[in-house]
Amino acid sequence: MSDAAExxxxxxxxxxxxxxxxxxxxxxxxxxxxxxxxxxxxxxxxESLGAWGPVAFIGLYVLATVLMVxxxxxxxxxxxxxxxxxxxxxxxxxxxLGAALAFLIARxxxxxxxxxxxxxxxxxxxxxxxxxxxxxxxxxxxxxxxxFPFNIVNYAFGLTRIGFGRYVIVSWICMLPGTFLYVAGxxxxxxxxxxxxxxxxxxxxxxxxxxxxxxVGRKAAGRLKAAEAATGDAPLEEGS
Numbered sequence: 001m002s003d004a005a006e007x008x009x010x011x012x013x014x015x016x017x018x019x020x021x022x023x024x025x026x027x028x029x030x031x032x033x034x035x036x037x038x039x040x041x042x043x044x045x046x047e048s049l050g051a052w053g054p055v056a057f058i059g060l061y062v063l064a065t066v067l068m069v070x071x072x073x074x075x076x077x078x079x080x081x082x083x084x085x086x087x088x089x090x091x092x093x094x095x096x097l098g099a100a101l102a103f104l105i106a107r108x109x110x111x112x113x114x115x116x117x118x119x120x121x122x123x124x125x126x127x128x129x130x131x132x133x134x135x136x137x138x139x140x141x142x143x144x145x146x147x148f149p150f151n152i153v154n155y156a157f158g159l160t161r162i163g164f165g166r167y168v169i170v171s172w173i174c175m176l177p178g179t180f181l182y183v184a185g186x187x188x189x190x191x192x193x194x195x196x197x198x199x200x201x202x203x204x205x206x207x208x209x210x211x212x213x214x215x216v217g218r219k220a221a222g223r224l225k226a227a228e229a230a231t232g233d234a235p236l237e238e239g240s
Contacts, residue, residue: 043080043081046081054082054086054090057074057078057081057082057090057094058090058093058094058097060074061074061090061091061094061095061098062094062097062098062101063098064098065094065095065097065098065099065102065150065151065154066098066101066102066105068151068152069151070149070151071095071098071150071151072182074091074094075091075095075179075183076183076186077186078090078091078183078186079182079183079184079185079186079187079190080186080187080190083187084180084183084184084187084188084202084205087183087184087186087187088176088179088180088183091179091183092172092175092176092179095150095175095179096168096172096175098154099150099154099168099171099175100164100167100168100171102151102154102155102158103154103155103157103158103164103167103168104158104164105155105158106154106155106156106157106158106159107158107159111159114155114158114159115159117155118152118155118156118159127142127153127156127157127160128159128160128161131157131161131162132160132161135160135161135162135163135166136166136170137223138224139157139162139166139167139170139171139174140170140173140174140220141220141221141223141224143170143171143174143175144174144177144178144213144216144217144220145217145220145221145224177209177212177213177216178213180205180206180209181206181209181210181213184202184205184206185206187202188202188203188206
């Protein structure tokens with residue numbers, strides 16, 4: 001097996017490994033720190049805003065995405081603040097809006113600045129060539145397989161030739177499983193800690209999505225390799 005193939009197989013393990021680490025870390029932290037009180041205070045503040053609470057959360061999430069602040073923290077918090085279902089809904093809306101806004105900024109507002117900044121990451125230049133011939137596939141794969149940080153590719157796609165509508169729709173669909181994984185996983189851990197009862201149905205749903213995302217990620221890595229071979233590009237790796 002080539003080094004490139006081994007690297008791509010390794011990439012498929014990244015999201016599942018990160019997910020497991022996050023949940024274990026959350027469980028340990030909840031045992032050592034009074035996380036429930038902190039979440040209770042945040043939940044009380046959200047509820048005090050009434051119908052504007054979710055709007056405020058979404059707005060802050062979008063701002064964080066545009067400013068390239070890692071979205072993992074608010075994504076995890078959403079599980080404790082809103083639960084698995086509504087947390088997934090709100091994070092899904094916020095992440096897509098943030099990704100769309102960053103895309104538009106890169107394409108129409110700060111194109112030269114963003115292009116100069118991304119030129120320091122040669123691996124990202126291949127995204128444009130691959131997107132030109134495999135637009136939908138490349139957006140889907142990069143959303144499923146974490147080759148590059150979420151916030152960076154939002155801007156990078158703005159410099160490609162893919163249509164805005166297709167970018168938004170494909171991004172939303174392919175980010176949704178990962179969003180549910182983190183939000184629902186957090187909700188399951190916190191519910192088990194606070195109530196002392198294991199939410200088996202929720203855990204089953206999380207595990208099902210976990211397995212689905214892992215195998216889809218492996219399949220996506222293979223499709224990406226084929227797309228690279230078709231365009232004659234070297235393997236798409238961060239920092240290459």
